[in-house]
Amino acid sequence: MSTYAKCFDPSGTRFGIPTYPWRFAPDGYATRRQLREKGLRPGGQPVAAQVMRRHRGRKSGVQVAYLYRIDCAKPVRPMTSRKWGALALAMLARRTCPQCRFTYSYCIPTSLGMCVPCAYPEEQRAA
Numbered sequence: 001m002s003t004y005a006k007c008f009d010p011s012g013t014r015f016g017i018p019t020y021p022w023r024f025a026p027d028g029y030a031t032r033r034q035l036r037e038k039g040l041r042p043g044g045q046p047v048a049a050q051v052m053r054r055h056r057g058r059k060s061g062v063q064v065a066y067l068y069r070i071d072c073a074k075p076v077r078p079m080t081s082r083k084w085g086a087l088a089l090a091m092l093a094r095r096t097c098p099q100c101r102f103t104y105s106y107c108i109p110t111s112l113g114m115c116v117p118c119a120y121p122e123e124q125r126a127a
Helices: 003-007 032-037 081-095 121-126
Strands: 019-021 049-054 062-069
Touching: 003 019, 003 049, 032 062
Parallel strands: 019 049
Antiparallel strands: 049 062
């Protein structure tokens, strides 16, 4: 059985929803990213179908992308001034060190939880 045949289930009997091989989805369906490129969003609709392909790096052995109907998609909500302000404050918080309260031009590493000089003070003194 070929890979194409393993992933082809347009009736949805084997996987529960219609399944197509990668790059063989019928017209009228799109992934979230494809909808976003067109200025649309799923808008609460359920997953209509999926595309599937083999993937050796995954535990299940397959990679799946969910598809949504384009005709049921809604336009993306526009950004308001309040949303822009909230986004700016969130980014400011990501750039501010919680220990020394200095604001950097880059985001603080989440692995450290603080800026590099605060995380490694002895190395900064030696330099």
